[in-house]
Amino acid sequence: MPAPKPWRKFANWNFFRNDDRLLLIAIALVVGACSGLAALALNRSLAVVLHWLQPYRTQVWAFVLPGIGAALSSLFLDKIVNEGAGHGVPEVVYAVSRYGGLMRFRSSYSRLVSSFLTIGSGGSAGPEAPVVMSGAAIGSNIAKYFSLNDRQRITLVGCGAAGAIASIFNAPIAGMVFAIEVILGEWSALNIIPIAMAAVSGTEVSRILRGNQIAFEHRLFDIHLIDIAASVGLAIAAALASVLLTRTLRATHRLAGRLPVPLALRAAAGGCAVGLLGLWLPVVLGEGYHAIDEMIGGHFTAGLLIVAAAVLAKILATGLTLGSGGSGGIFAPSLVIGSLVGLTYHRLLVWAWPGADWVNEGCFALLGMAGLISGMLQAPLTGIFLIVEITGGYETILPLIIVSTIATTMSHYLEPASFYLKDLVERGQLLRPGTDRRVLADMSVRELLETDCIPVSPEMRLRDFIEVLKRSRRNYFPVNDPKTGVFLGIVYLDDIRPYLFDPLLYDAVVVGQIMHSDVAVASPDDELNDILRRMDAGRLFSMPVVSDGIFLGMVSKATLLDRYRRELMVQTCWQQGA
Amino acid sequence: MENRLLHIFRNTPLGRETFLQSIYFCSQIGLSLTVYIPLSTKFLMYFENDVVQVDLDNSYLTGPETAEAHARQLIEAAGLRAKFLTPKYFTASTLPDIPTDFDFMCCPRTISDLSSKVGLGYIGPRVRRIVGAARYPVLIPSVAYKPWQSVIVFFGGSSNAVKAFRLGLAISRRSGLPLDLYTQAEGRSRADYREGIEAAGLGQALEESVRHWYFFESGGLEENLYNVPHDALGVVGAFGHGLIRDLLFGSKMEEIQSILPNSLLIVGPKYSARF
Amino acid sequence: MDLTFSQIAECLSVAEPTLERWIRQGRIPVERVGGECRFNLAVLERWARDHNMHFSLSEVEQKKPPGAIADGLAEAMGRGGVHRDIGGDSINAVLKNAVARLTMLPPPVRDELYDRLVSREQLSSTGIGRGVAIPHPRSPIGGGMPIIATAFLRNPIDFKAVDDQPVFVLFMLISDSIDSHLHLLSRLAFCLRDDDFLAFLRRYPEADALFKRIATFEKRLDDRH
Incomplete structure (x- = not known):
């Protein structure tokens, strides 16, 4: 028997196995620190390369830079690490909902490199989704190393995501809330504690390495009731902007998919287009943290029309970068667009009611960010906590809550699923814990199969069939071809009840005459969700399961209900305070 | 429940040979065959505690329009039934997930590197990952199709070797072909090995079902393996230990696979006997 | 464990x-x-x-293995034994005398059995016709293996049977569970449907001959499954 490696052994100690909370907290600290480091590495290298490229930005030829970066990033993903494009968060949620959080090791670095190439060269995308993916993959692979089970692994995936967000924004609460609200979708004490620890260690790593600084400093805001009232309008504007961004992203993605050129060229074309936009409005380039800083500080001087144009330009640039195959997330662009929207809204207000005593424009920029993030992610808590933490502005909490919640509701009204989860919802793969879909997805036909049916042959006389009937505990009898074993049909007891007591028919009728040959059958690989839908449509209570023409057993609603209940009890244990 | 073998079809002459091996294996022991004709060069396999991304070598995508017809032709010639797998789930749009709840899988020695590398002594890294993670044994067929007339289990005394012995027994029973045992003794006597088998409750099977026990106390592996029938299917257990331990201590499975050109069935560390 | x-x-x-x-x-x-x-x-x-x-x-x-209740009729009859010359001219008297022969049961069980048999007969006669009755308690009596005691009467009596024929033989069926009760009853009924067997019973056969005959019936039944 292969001895477990000694350094993995502590995970096998009974003390940890019986109550894994301490074990999870210990590993969560490590996961948080590692994913925090990964996030920091991307963040710092982006800052360096953006600073380094800054002098060349004004040159006319600089517009090709984002093109080159996007092409390289696309080549890297496609040829070197063999991964698809995209920002990665749906992949994390997919792995969590379907495969117990199993992720490839290469995911822990691939997006870091590719998004570094895209964003560093000036592409309009954010580094957050890539660090979330790599943090999650780090968590998953550490769990794999210790041979943890699915539940523990999922928690560690959440820890990785929390550590990454916490580290990149120096915002522990936002990291925690993001991991739970967006990635896991399950609030339970078993999850929250390790994730909180990971957020702490991720933040601490970031604080040690780059100091405890708030991401976006700002002046004190003096908020009046009128501003709070005005924030309702801002929320609607932000929701509209987020819907526009979502649709632009999808449209560019679709259009780019139709271009008959290699992936890298496609990405290059998109990047160059972004570069051209950037020549005119430099604010659209890169992840845009610097621009946010200016806007919140109130140093962004451009006029109303320019700012309004910048909103559209940034949306377009983000669409071009990501839709054409660049790599990165929409988190940072959303922040930029949000603050631009806030600024536009503020300037409109001032223009319309110049006499009113409006709060500083930086405050509206900040509220706009919260609105856009909430609208895109449809996760109001993440929006609220993130903005509070990255700006250190607790005094804005009231309008912040209003903007976040209204923007979430509004955008939910127009786009039923958030940008991160839209793909999954469309594919029917968003399986949040404790939902009907999840319970059904976890169970398989093989687990429900009733195999105690007695097969009969079509040539059997009714007289012999009645003997079989005596021995059976079931009301249905599969009919198989005696030579090939192929399933031909099924005999339902209900249908033949009238003939059973008529001895005259005993020798006159054979099974082949009384069977149903056009029964709806299920395959063992079918999803229970589909099988149930078909049962409901045909008003069936059971269905034969047939694979390659061979009868395997029956699935019935009665067994399904029994097992479904058991599954639900097992899956929702923590909710009962067990 | 029927037992199933997964085969990844390659529409080339080399792929045909491996496919014929799979078909032969299935008809010998009564498995149902599941064929995957790759649509893209990559796919994922989610195992219990690992996820393996398989990046196929480009030859797997040869002639997609004729692939299914070719496969069907071979299947029908053998009078077998087969199912063609269409991936239902996708991790990313170009990255299908291939189910892993099979009872066997057939892998050539390498599936991600160029097939020109195929030779004895080389098992590609992806195939290794699959062997290491899968709950099912992996069939590594010989380069050219060759029916086998007996089953030989390489028994080294470890718990995995006991699993391999169990599997060999099942295959020999299902196929009605004779079963042999091969042991290269490492400082232990025949009685010690027998004790191990008896402790696993297989003493009776050893008496009744094993035709011949090739037992070597001396001589090199290469020399002794010459005694293994050329038309036997080998069943061998593989440890899950990492590269470093393999480099330091070597592994019997590695040596055997580098010497023996026969088709091999490799029982990985996660194998759980369901067959 | x-x-x-x-x-x-x-x-x-x-x-x-x-x-x-x-x-x-x-x-x-x-x-x-x-x-x-x-x-x-x-x-x-x-x-x-x-x-x-x-x-x-x-x-x-x-959970018993499925073979457990398929305990044979012949075994149960062997345990019950064959008793002859049961006197009495009423149902109750016959039952009382027959139960008294069941010496393998302790006396209190015998008393209870008698009460239960009588109350079952009051419900409806267990005379199934053609001179045969199968007295049995309405609910199983616990303890031990099921038994069937064969009791030949000295004089056939009116048992209020379905066909009003006087009854000359009783098969007293005492079992510990409903399953085995029904199982034995159906096997016994199968034998009693046979005309030859009834004629054979009328000859008041020896215990060994009776059991042998039953065993051949059972073999036929088992073969059919």
């Missing part, structure tokens, strides 16, 4: 693949030793209770 995988699955009444998945997903407490899974019964029971699930070991152990 070490339970096998399938036993655990049965205790929780789920399929084995479900149990495998629960282990993989970390939903059920399990100890992993090498590649093997070990369950701690006490932990498992607590877990099941916490999840409001039924977990019973005893049921699995008590």
Whole structure:
């Protein structure tokens, strides 16, 4: 028997196995620190390369830079690490909902490199989704190393995501809330504690390495009731902007998919287009943290029309970068667009009611960010906590809550699923814990199969069939071809009840005459969700399961209900305070 | 429940040979065959505690329009039934997930590197990952199709070797072909090995079902393996230990696979006997 | 105690693949030793209770193998014995005398049996026609294996049978469970449907000859399945 490696052994100690909370907290600290480091590495290298490229930005030829970066990033993903494009968060949620959080090791670095190439060269995308993916993959692979089970692994995936967000924004609460609200979708004490620890260690790593600084400093805001009232309008504007961004992203993605050129060229074309936009409005380039800083500080001087144009330009640039195959997330662009929207809204207000005593424009920029993030992610808590933490502005909490919640509701009204989860919802793969879909997805036909049916042959006389009937505990009898074993049909007891007591028919009728040959059958690989839908449509209570023409057993609603209940009890244990 | 073998079809002459091996294996022991004709060069396999991304070598995508017809032709010639797998789930749009709840899988020695590398002594890294993670044994067929007339289990005394012995027994029973045992003794006597088998409750099977026990106390592996029938299917257990331990201590499975050109069935560390 | 995988699955009444998945997903407490899974019964029971699930070991152990109730008619008749020359001219008197012959039962059980037989007869006669009656208690009497006592009467009496023919033989069927009761009853009825067998009974056969005859019937029945 292969001895477990000694350094993995502590995970096998009974003390940890019986109550894994301490074990999870210990590993969560490590996961948080590692994913925090990964996030920091991307963040710092982006800052360096953006600073380094800054002098060349004004040159006319600089517009090709984002093109080159996007092409390289696309080549890297496609040829070197063999991964698809995209920002990665749906992949994390997919792995969590379907495969117990199993992720490839290469995911822990691939997006870091590719998004570094895209964003560093000036592409309009954010580094957050890539660090979330790599943090999650780090968590998953550490769990794999210790041979943890699915539940523990999922928690560690959440820890990785929390550590990454916490580290990149120096915002522990936002990291925690993001991991739970967006990635896991399950609030339970078993999850929250390790994730909180990971957020702490991720933040601490970031604080040690780059100091405890708030991401976006700002002046004190003096908020009046009128501003709070005005924030309702801002929320609607932000929701509209987020819907526009979502649709632009999808449209560019679709259009780019139709271009008959290699992936890298496609990405290059998109990047160059972004570069051209950037020549005119430099604010659209890169992840845009610097621009946010200016806007919140109130140093962004451009006029109303320019700012309004910048909103559209940034949306377009983000669409071009990501839709054409660049790599990165929409988190940072959303922040930029949000603050631009806030600024536009503020300037409109001032223009319309110049006499009113409006709060500083930086405050509206900040509220706009919260609105856009909430609208895109449809996760109001993440929006609220993130903005509070990255700006250190607790005094804005009231309008912040209003903007976040209204923007979430509004955008939910127009786009039923958030940008991160839209793909999954469309594919029917968003399986949040404790939902009907999840319970059904976890169970398989093989687990429900009733195999105690007695097969009969079509040539059997009714007289012999009645003997079989005596021995059976079931009301249905599969009919198989005696030579090939192929399933031909099924005999339902209900249908033949009238003939059973008529001895005259005993020798006159054979099974082949009384069977149903056009029964709806299920395959063992079918999803229970589909099988149930078909049962409901045909008003069936059971269905034969047939694979390659061979009868395997029956699935019935009665067994399904029994097992479904058991599954639900097992899956929702923590909710009962067990 | 029927037992199933997964085969990844390659529409080339080399792929045909491996496919014929799979078909032969299935008809010998009564498995149902599941064929995957790759649509893209990559796919994922989610195992219990690992996820393996398989990046196929480009030859797997040869002639997609004729692939299914070719496969069907071979299947029908053998009078077998087969199912063609269409991936239902996708991790990313170009990255299908291939189910892993099979009872066997057939892998050539390498599936991600160029097939020109195929030779004895080389098992590609992806195939290794699959062997290491899968709950099912992996069939590594010989380069050219060759029916086998007996089953030989390489028994080294470890718990995995006991699993391999169990599997060999099942295959020999299902196929009605004779079963042999091969042991290269490492400082232990025949009685010690027998004790191990008896402790696993297989003493009776050893008496009744094993035709011949090739037992070597001396001589090199290469020399002794010459005694293994050329038309036997080998069943061998593989440890899950990492590269470093393999480099330091070597592994019997590695040596055997580098010497023996026969088709091999490799029982990985996660194998759980369901067959 | 070490339970096998399938036993655990049965205790929780789920399929084995479900149990495998629960282990993989970390939903059920399990100890992993090498590649093997070990369950701690006490932990498992607590877990099941916490999840409001039924977990019973005893049921699995008590479940009889399917062959257990297929206990033979001949064996049951052998245990009951053949008794002759039962006197009495009323149903109750005959029953009383017949029960008195069942010396393998302790006296209190015999008294109870008599009461129950009488109350069953009051419900409706157990005379099934053609001179045969099968007196039996309405609910099983516990303890021991099922028995069938054959009692030939000194004089045929009116048993209020369905065909009003006087009854000359009683098969007293005493069983411990409904299952075995029905099983034996159906086998006995199968024999009594045979005309030759009835004629054979009228000759008041010896015990050995009777049991032999029954055994051939049973063989025929078993062959049909």
